[in-house]
Amino acid sequence: xxxAERDAAEGPDAAEVLGAAARLEAExxxxxxxxxxDPGPTSTTTAPVVAHARVS
Amino acid sequence: MSPDRLAVxxxxxxxxxxxxxxxxxxxxxxxxxxxETAAAVVxxxxxxxxxxxxxxxxxxxxxxxxxxxxxxxxxxxxxxAVAGHRLTDGWFDATGGRDPVLDAERGLVHVAxxxxxxxxxxxxxxxxxxxxxxxxxxxxxxxGVSVGGDTRVCATSKVLVTVGSPFPGSVDAVVALRDGGVxxxxxxxRGDGDGHHLIDPFTGRPAAAPRYSVVVAATAAGAEMLxxxxxxxPRPAAVDMVERFGATAWLVETDGxxxxxxxxxxxxxxxxxxxx
Numbered sequence: 001x002x003x004a005e006r007d008a009a010e011g012p013d014a015a016e017v018l019g020a021a022a023r024l025e026a027e028x029x030x031x032x033x034x035x036x037x038d039p040g041p042t043s044t045t046t047a048p049v050v051a052h053a054r055v056s
Numbered sequence: 057m058s059p060d061r062l063a064v065x066x067x068x069x070x071x072x073x074x075x076x077x078x079x080x081x082x083x084x085x086x087x088x089x090x091x092e093t094a095a096a097v098v099x100x101x102x103x104x105x106x107x108x109x110x111x112x113x114x115x116x117x118x119x120x121x122x123x124x125x126x127x128x129x130x131x132x133x134x135x136x137a138v139a140g141h142r143l144t145d146g147w148f149d150a151t152g153g154r155d156p157v158l159d160a161e162r163g164l165v166h167v168a169x170x171x172x173x174x175x176x177x178x179x180x181x182x183x184x185x186x187x188x189x190x191x192x193x194x195x196x197x198x199x200g201v202s203v204g205g206d207t208r209v210c211a212t213s214k215v216l217v218t219v220g221s222p223f224p225g226s227v228d229a230v231v232a233l234r235d236g237g238v239x240x241x242x243x244x245x246r247g248d249g250d251g252h253h254l255i256d257p258f259t260g261r262p263a264a265a266p267r268y269s270v271v272v273a274a275t276a277a278g279a280e281m282l283x284x285x286x287x288x289x290p291r292p293a294a295v296d297m298v299e300r301f302g303a304t305a306w307l308v309e310t311d312g313x314x315x316x317x318x319x320x321x322x323x324x325x326x327x328x329x330x331x332x
Contacts, residue, residue: 019161026132026139033136033278034143034301037236039322040214047214049230050083050200053207053238054220055268056180056280 071095076102076180078204082187086196093194094187098203101183104130105175118173123159123166131158131165137178140281144297147285149257150177177284181206181239181277188276201276207238208276219270221329223312229270230326237276241283242268243310254288263288267310270330272323273303291315306330 069091071082075098082091104127106112113130126134135158137150152172156165167173180203188208191199198211209215217238219229231238243254243266256263269286273279282303286294291307295317298305304318314330324330 019159022135022158022161023139026135027143030136030139030143030278030281031301033273033275034282034303035274035278036302036304036319037238037272037274037279037323038234039232040211040234043214045213047216047232048198049216049218050198050209050211051081051202051207051215051238052205052218052220052228053202053240053270054205055222055240055242055244056078056205056283 075099076106076176076183076204077108078180079202080183080187081202082191082199084191084196084199086191086194086199090191090194090196094190094201097186097190098183101129101179101186105133105179107174107176114173114175117156117165117167118171120167121169123157123164125163126165128163131163133175133178133182134158134165134173136182136277137175140178143301144281144285145289145293146257147289147293147297148177148281149255150175153257153260176204178277178281180204181208181237181275181280184208184276185237203276205240206276206280208236209233209238210235216325219328219330222268223329227328228326229306229324229328229330231272231323232325233272233323236272236274237279238270238272239276239279239283240268240270241280241287242266242308243287254284256288267291268308269294269305270308271298271303271305272318273301279303 069088071091073080080098104113134156138155140148154168154171156167184201184203184206185208188199188201188210192210198215200209211234214232217231221228254263254266266287269283271279271283298317307315
């Protein structure tokens with residue numbers, strides 16, 4: 001993939017400018033952002049419609 | 057519809073307002089004051105990350121000849137965009153292939169000359185997340201925030217989000233969740249009528265066979281990054297990517313055929329255009 005190819009071409013120094021710890025923190029946060037949404041417990045009450053998603 | 061409208065009833069506050077080149081929509085049982093505060097947060101982020109406003113911090117970073125000090129929120133969203141690029145195997149790309157160099161310790165950002173930073177793929181979702189979280193923290197028992205269609209809900213029990221169909225004559229879908237983001241990406245026509253706006257990051261050209269992707273994930277920003285990537289990656293790679301993070305998605309080809317990934321039964325209450 002392009003990111004890995006670029007890293008290989010430029011060597012580890014350029015890719016590590018962000019700092020390994022900061023990079024790991026960012027990747028950890030993105031993983032959390034992409035993790036499952038909370039569906040909530042099954043409910044028999046009527047739920048309100050609170051938003052409309054559409055192609056962005 | 058007036059361009060800026062806040063309506064308040066005894067139990068519901070809604071707001072519709074232009075934002076980030078599109079529209080901000082807030083629906084909540086929170087207070088009108090909290091709604092205005094949330095809207096102000098979105099407006100502040102728009103000023104900060106606008107690609108067209110010459111006074112925006114983003115434009116300042118792009119035009120600077122060397123490293124500049126950036127606000128922590130800007131450095132953070134750039135770091136997240138770079139991380140999103142790596143974690144989606146390159147399919148999500150906000151930097152045109154030229155990642156900014158970030159010095160987290162000193163808060164410095166250096167954008168390579170000619171780099172094309174476009175945070176639209178993450179900024180709208182991030183703004184929706186920030187606004188919804190603010191409403192929740194201000195005491196709302198439910199809140200739905202959409203910025204340009206990227207949606208975040210925060211609630212104490214299940215709430216519903218309709219998912220607009222891009223196919224004329226077909227029915228909107230409905231998903232239910234308590235806390236999370238919903239994003240839709242797909243080959244909407246460009247304003248100039250020339251093709252669509254989804255760029256293949258590996259060729260730099262419009263994606264050859266894009267699809268519509270609906271993603272449900274923990275946040276609107278996360279859902280948007282995945283939706284963008286899943287709209288253009290080969291279908292097996294898109295499914296793998298979504299499931300790798302535990303998100304859920306519906307991948308709809310332009311002929312209407314649908315592939316579901318993740319746990320669709322956990323969220324889908326009205327299939328509409330996402331059905332078989």
